Amino acid sequence: MTQTAPSLPSTTARSKAIFLASAAALAALALTGCGALGIESKYDKSASHEFATGAEGKERKVLPSWVPDEATNLKEVVRTTGNERILRMEFGGALPASCTAIAETGKPSGAELSVGLDTEDPAAAQEIAGRVESQYQTPLLAADWWPTGQEGKTTHLCGKWWVSQEAGHLTAYTPELKGIAESILAEQAKAQRAEGK
Numbered sequence: 001m002t003q004t005a006p007s008l009p010s011t012t013a014r015s016k017a018i019f020l021a022s023a024a025a026l027a028a029l030a031l032t033g034c035g036a037l038g039i040e041s042k043y044d045k046s047a048s049h050e051f052a053t054g055a056e057g058k059e060r061k062v063l064p065s066w067v068p069d070e071a072t073n074l075k076e077v078v079r080t081t082g083n084e085r086i087l088r089m090e091f092g093g094a095l096p097a098s099c100t101a102i103a104e105t106g107k108p109s110g111a112e113l114s115v116g117l118d119t120e121d122p123a124a125a126q127e128i129a130g131r132v133e134s135q136y137q138t139p140l141l142a143a144d145w146w147p148t149g150q151e152g153k154t155t156h157l158c159g160k161w162w163v164s165q166e167a168g169h170l171t172a173y174t175p176e177l178k179g180i181a182e183s184i185l186a187e188q189a190k191a192q193r194a195e196g197k
Contacts, residue, residue, distance in 0.1 A: 042081070043183040046141060049076045054089065063087070066096050066158040071170065077141045082184075084176035086141045086150075087161075092168040099158035106152035108162065120159030136181035139173050146171070 049062050054071035057063035063074065071091040078085045100115065102108045108116070113132045114125075123131075139151055150171050153164040163172040176184075 041184075041187050043180055044079070044140075044187060045081045046077050046079050048143075049078065050074065054091075064159065064161060066098050066161070068093060068096065068170075075143065075145050077143050077146075079141060079176065079180075082176050082180040083174060084139065084141050084181075085172075085174045086139060086143060086146045087172045088143075088145050089170050090168055091165070091170045095156055095158065095163065095165065095170075099156045099163060101156050102154065106154050108154065108157055112157060116157035116159050116161075134177050134179070135175040136178045137175050138181075140176060140181055140184055141173075 049057070051057035051060070051063065051074040052072060053069065054063060054067040054074060055069035057074055057076075058065065058067060058069070063076070067074070067087075067089070068091050070093065071089040074087065074089040076085060076087045098119070100112070102112050110129075110132050113135070114128045117123075117131050118128050137151065139146070150164065151162055151173060153166065153171075154162040155165070156163040158172065160174050161172040162174070163170065165171075
């Protein structure tokens with residue numbers, strides 16, 4: 001009577017099992033965020049909102065007044081520990097008269113930003129200039145519906161909001177303060193260093 005050795009899983013099966021286990025571990029880490037590494041974010045906290053129409057979001061006092069009532073499928077992420085917001089909606093109509101075109105796509109000038117900020121919250125020229133100077137003009141918030149580099153397509157300012165319209169979608173964002181942005185970037189760098197250990 002001959003005995004055969006127990007069959008071992010094929011190399012492909014073992015590789016697949018290792019891959020699935022690794023993917024599960026990474027997913028768990030992503031879901032727990034920096035907290036799993038013992039690093040709790042102080043500055044990078046956010047909340048998400050969705051509204052069927054612009055009118056609904058304004059009625060709930062979440063969306064800015066310039067958002068068209070007729071806009072649909074609105075999605076927004078708001079930094080609850082700062083000023084940054086990203087917003088996307090379906091809307092193919094004209095922007096409200098309160099929104100002004102900028103001279104160079106994606107690069108509002110200091111003067112254009114000043115006018116927008118003053119429209120949103122009037123103040124002395126020196127204070128407005130300080131607000132412009134304190135802006136970190138690259139979005140740090142992210143969502144699967146927010147295209148990377150969208151701020152580079154800005155064509156209008158609606159108060160403090162950088163706005164662009166393309167293929168029936170309207171996208172907008174408000175910049176974060178430099179101090180908060182720098183703190184967020186420092187926290188992210190610390191988390192990456194901790195992951196590398």
